[in-house]
Amino acid sequence: xxxxxxxxxxxxxxxxxxxxxxxxxxxxxxxxxxxxxxxxxxxxxxxxxxxxxxxxxxxxxxxxxxxxxxxxxxxxxxxxxxxxxxxxxxxxxxxxxxxxxxxxxxxxxxxxxxxxxxxxxxxxxxxxxxxxxxxxxxxxxxxxxxxxxxxxxxxxxxxxxxxxxxxxxxxxxxxxxxxxxxxxxxxxxxxxxxxxxxxxxxxxxxxxxxxxxxxxxxxxxxxxxxxxxxxxxxxxxxxxxxxxxxxxxxxxxxxxxxxxxxxxxxxxxxxxxxxxxxxxxxxxxxxxxxxxxxxxxxxxxxxxxxxxxxxxxxxxxxxxxxxxxxxxxxxxxxxxxxxxxxxxxxxxxxxxxxxxxxxxxxxxxxxxxxxxxxxxxxxxxxxxxxxxxxxxxxxxxxxxxxxxxxxxxxxxxxxxxxxxxxxxxxxxxxxxxxxxxxxxxxxxxxxxxxxxxxxxxxxxxxxxxxxxxxxxxxxxxxxx
Numbered sequence: 001x002x003x004x005x006x007x008x009x010x011x012x013x014x015x016x017x018x019x020x021x022x023x024x025x026x027x028x029x030x031x032x033x034x035x036x037x038x039x040x041x042x043x044x045x046x047x048x049x050x051x052x053x054x055x056x057x058x059x060x061x062x063x064x065x066x067x068x069x070x071x072x073x074x075x076x077x078x079x080x081x082x083x084x085x086x087x088x089x090x091x092x093x094x095x096x097x098x099x100x101x102x103x104x105x106x107x108x109x110x111x112x113x114x115x116x117x118x119x120x121x122x123x124x125x126x127x128x129x130x131x132x133x134x135x136x137x138x139x140x141x142x143x144x145x146x147x148x149x150x151x152x153x154x155x156x157x158x159x160x161x162x163x164x165x166x167x168x169x170x171x172x173x174x175x176x177x178x179x180x181x182x183x184x185x186x187x188x189x190x191x192x193x194x195x196x197x198x199x200x201x202x203x204x205x206x207x208x209x210x211x212x213x214x215x216x217x218x219x220x221x222x223x224x225x226x227x228x229x230x231x232x233x234x235x236x237x238x239x240x241x242x243x244x245x246x247x248x249x250x251x252x253x254x255x256x257x258x259x260x261x262x263x264x265x266x267x268x269x270x271x272x273x274x275x276x277x278x279x280x281x282x283x284x285x286x287x288x289x290x291x292x293x294x295x296x297x298x299x300x301x302x303x304x305x306x307x308x309x310x311x312x313x314x315x316x317x318x319x320x321x322x323x324x325x326x327x328x329x330x331x332x333x334x335x336x337x338x339x340x341x342x343x344x345x346x347x348x349x350x351x352x353x354x355x356x357x358x359x360x361x362x363x364x365x366x367x368x369x370x371x372x373x374x375x376x377x378x379x380x381x382x383x384x385x386x387x388x389x390x391x392x393x394x395x396x397x398x399x400x401x402x403x404x405x406x407x408x409x410x411x412x413x414x415x416x417x418x419x420x421x422x423x424x425x426x427x428x429x430x431x432x433x434x435x436x437x438x439x440x441x442x443x444x445x446x447x448x449x450x451x452x453x454x455x456x457x458x459x460x461x462x463x464x465x466x467x468x469x470x471x472x473x474x475x476x477x478x479x480x
Contacts, residue, residue, distance in 0.1 A: 040182045065094070066149040066158055073154070081155050085114050085122040088156060089130040095160065113140055113159040121159075203233035210240060218248045274304075280334055292333060299330045307357065317383055317395075318350040324360050324381070331367050338371055343381035352385075352395050353467045355441050361434045362399040362460050370403020370458060377403040377457075385466055393466035400459045406452040414450050438464065 069091055072078050080088040092112050113133055115121040121137040122130045133140065140159055141148060150157040206222065213220040221244060222237045277300050284293045306323045315323075321343055328341045341363075359381060366379050382398040406414070413420040417439070419432040438446040445465050452458040 037182070037186075040179070040186075062095070062147045062158075062160060063149055067151070070151055070154045081116075084116055084119075084156065085124070085130050088114055089122075089124045090128040092124045092158065093126055093128045111161050113137065113161070115157050115159075116155055117157070200233075203236075207233075207236065207240070210237075214244055214247075218244065218251055220244065276334070277330075284333075296330065296333050299326055299333075302326050303330065313355070314353040315356045316350060317345060317352050317354060320354060320356065320359050321345060321350075321381070321383075323356075324363055327360055327364065335367065335371060337376060339367060339377045339379055341379045341381075343383075345381075345383035346385055349383045349385050349395060349466075351468060354395070354397075354464065355437045358434060358437065358462070359397060359399060361431065365431055366399070366401040366403060366458065370401045370405070372404060377401055388463075395462075395464050395466045397462040397464075398459065399462075400457065402457040405454045405456050406450070406458055407454060411450060411452055438462070 069078070069080070069088075073080050078087065078091070080091075092114060095112050112124045113121050114124060114130075115137040119137075121133040121135065121140060123133045124130050137157065137159065140146070140161065147160040148157070149159075210220065210222045221241045277296075280296065281293060284296065303323075303326060306319075306326075324343070331339075363379060363381065366377075370377055378401065380398075380400045382396075382400075384396050385393055386396050388394045410420050414431055414435070417432075417435045435448055438448055442464050447463045449461040449463075450458070451461075
């Protein structure tokens with residue numbers, strides 16, 4: 001038994017056969033099985049046509065022979081009525097004699113019956129004798145396969161009952177061979193399909209599961225497979241694992257670059273705020289407004305705690321709006337009665353995740369550049385949830401002000417997502433930082449639109465994927 005098992009493994013797992021295995025199974029199921037089904041259909045048709053042809057031929061021969069007996073009876077050559085059935089029985093034994101020859105076996109295993117009109121049926125035996133039949137002639141006619149002879153004006157009737165397989169005895173050898181192959185193939189179809197399932201369908205399912213798992217966890221690899229899997233899929237699994245490792249390494253590099261760029265962007269946001277704060281505290285100290293200095297200092301502490309924190313790349317909309325409120329308190333101390341601020345956010349949007357400072361930068365920019373010395377401006381922030389064209393939820397954030405607007409040359413740079421450099425060579429990066437962060441976090445799924453006119457205010461519309469969960473260690477979002 002052990003030798004047989006070793007021989008089986010040597011043959012089944014031999015590289016040449018392992019490469020041919022799935023192709024062989026596919027060929028058998030795709031080609032041999034339909035051919036086998038066609039052979040079965042042709043076999044059934046052949047049997048039916050053979051039976052019909054044999055029936056018609058022998059029916060004609062039987063009728064011809066009985067017509068000959070009836071003619072002899074009419075001519076007085078024989079008298080089958082005077083001593084029925086003894087006078088008729090010897091003449092009907094010729095049917096049994098023909099049935100015994102090599103080229104005519106259609107009656108073999110059958111029986112011959114005769115009866116007078118309305119009389120008892122008699123069974124004619126091969127030796128010329130006879131015996132009474134156990135059933136009436138009309139009951140015998142209920143058999144499935146028979147030849148019946150009866151003729152108007154003739155006092156007797158004859159009936160041959162034959163076995164069902166009479167028409168299959170003269171079928172050619174090729175018919176039996178094709179029938180055997182067809183039946184054998186159909187019987188083995190479950191085994192062939194099971195083998196094909198192991199060689200092709202299950203590896204394909206493994207590949208689909210691996211792709212789905214890799215989208216969730218980039219450290220996923222297809223486990224080492226046994227030799228039961230074909231070489232084609234083993235190579236495919238190896239290539240998948242190599243590709244997955246390369247993608248993971250590339251992703252880790254991108255994450256490190258993202259974190260570095262985010263740190264640089266954060267550092268670029270803070271200096272001007274810090275300098276303005278020192279100047280403001282100094283001015284308040286000169287006026288000995290100590291209560292305002294305390295309030296201002298606490299707001300600054302909350303401001304820089306939020307801006308300089310590490311380890312959390314995403315914040316909720318609620319946290320960002322609270323931070324904007326804190327920033328507004330700082331700016332109201334600096335610019336009293338110069339602006340008003342309102343915001344509106346849908347309840348389910350408050351827990352959505354966004355990059356930090358995304359809303360604050362635009363509000364800060366409005367206060368920095370849009371304030372009108374003649375009359376106060378209004379700043380409005382709106383956050384709502386909306387379904388996009390692909391059927392996914394997106395977060396819509398609008399920051400609008402009624403200030404002096406954006407100059408055309410600056411607006412053109414923003415629409416091109418480029419930093420603006422003024423005539424003095426100073427690089428303005430506030431809004432550009434927001435554009436860059438949206439690009440880093442969301443790629444093509446995030447978008448920012450600007451609408452502005454000199455003296456007509458500014459409207460900023462942000463559209464980003466709606467997300468309630470995120471990978472906080474990398475800043476990459478798990479899309480909702």
